[in-house]
Amino acid sequence: MNKFKSVLLLTCLFILSACGGGSGGNDGDGGGDPSTPATNTPPTINVGVDQTVDEGSTVQLSGSGNDIEGSVSYLWQQISGTTVQLSATEISSPTFIALQVENTEALEFSLTVTDNDGASVTDTVKITINNSGSTAGGTETLLFYTHGLSSVDPSSPNSPTLIEATENLVTDLLFGITLPTQRESLVRSGVYNGTTKIISNVNNYAVVYPKTDGKLYKTSALKSGSHTPVQISNESLAHQVCDLVDGGVISDFANVENSQYVYRLSGIDEVCDTTDDIWKMVTVGMDATQSPIIAKAPVINITDENTGAISGPVSG
Structure with a gap:
């Protein structure tokens, strides 16, 4: 009889152990590990539409960015065409002066938007400069x-x-x-x-x-x-x-x-x-x-x- 009780007791302990024993062994499953960081959502970006402008005119690049978890930073870079000087490179919408050109010329700029967690997205925009045909003493100015x-x-x-x-x-x-x-x-x-x-x-x-x-x-x-x-x-x-x-x-x-x-x-x-x-x-x-x-x-x-x-x- 004692031998039978011992076997029965061991069997019950085995079953309880397999089921978790009701001792809270599933604590790490239900709500997830609180030390695991949440997934970061990359920011969104908008560089505006391509533009066609006359030489000598003031051109504004129209960028914007958004991040649902915080703020964003901006970085503009010119990636092609005759180099122009942006009024700033770390704002959303800088300006520059379209230089005099011999023929129509396309400039390309990239905007990178970066969020607080370092995630970034980049897009480009094209600015085409027209030659206005102006000459010294011409009438392209007021x-x-x-x-x-x-x-x-x-x-x-x-x-x-x-x-x-x-x-x-x-x-x-x-x-x-x-x-x-x-x-x-x-x-x-x-x-x-x-x-x-x-x-x-x-x-x-x-x-x-x-x-x-x-x-x-x-x-x-x-x-x-x-x-x-x-x-x-x-x-x-x-x-x-x-x-x-x-x-x-x-x-x-x-x-x-x-x-x-x-x-x-x-x-x-x-x-x-x-x-x-x-x-x-x-x-x-x-x-x-x-x-x-x-x-x-x-x-x-x-x-x-x-x-x-x-x-x-x-x-x-």
């Missing part, structure tokens, strides 16, 4: 004149467009009459040949000017560009700008966005041509978040108006 700041298409001289009203511009008071001060400056664009030192296809690119709100602005001088004024620095003393030297602009024909607008502030006494005058400059490619650069009296490149040949720098 003309500007004062009494306010107005532009006019040379082919439609009777239809000017007001860019800024007179009361918005920095002016001088003469015998109780407010007059424009001609502080507007034209930025030139063109094609520079480093071997011959000749600039061809010279056109107006932008107009830079100070406003009574204390800010510096630019507006496109290109027919194909946007003529809505854009603030180009966080300067708040532009209403103190004195007369400019030689138009106030040094154009960089290799990259027009590097062109410098050089100006002089009247200082604490707000009187020009005194010892506390301050020289400053901005580049045309700056935006409203950037500070102007402390400068000195500029050195201006002198060019031959007929040939575009650079004849050398002189002190301003």
Whole structure:
């Protein structure tokens, strides 16, 4: 009898062991191992549509990205075509200036969107630049004149467009009459040949000017560009700008966005041509978040108006 009970007891223990014994041996099965990380979902990406633009125009790349688990970062790269300078590479929608081209040219850019866990996706977009057929002295740019700041298409001289009203511009008071001060400056664009030192296809690119709100602005001088004024620095003393030297602009024909607008502030006494005058400059490619650069009296490149040949720098 005792032997039978022993066999029965062993049999029951075997069965309980095979069934898990009700001791919680399945704890790791039901809800999964809490130490196992959740699967990361890659971000989504949108690089916008392919564009066709005119040479000299401002082009905006329109990218976006999204991640359901967190934030994303951006990285733009140019992967083909003549190199252009993006306004930034780590934002969603940078801009660049379409360079002058001899023939229609396609540029290709890639955008990589990366999430917080390092997962990334990449897509590309194509920008085709058209040759506008412009020549030196051509009419692919607008003309500007004062009494306010107005532009006019040379082919439609009777239809000017007001860019800024007179009361918005920095002016001088003469015998109780407010007059424009001609502080507007034209930025030139063109094609520079480093071997011959000749600039061809010279056109107006932008107009830079100070406003009574204390800010510096630019507006496109290109027919194909946007003529809505854009603030180009966080300067708040532009209403103190004195007369400019030689138009106030040094154009960089290799990259027009590097062109410098050089100006002089009247200082604490707000009187020009005194010892506390301050020289400053901005580049045309700056935006409203950037500070102007402390400068000195500029050195201006002198060019031959007929040939575009650079004849050398002189002190301003």
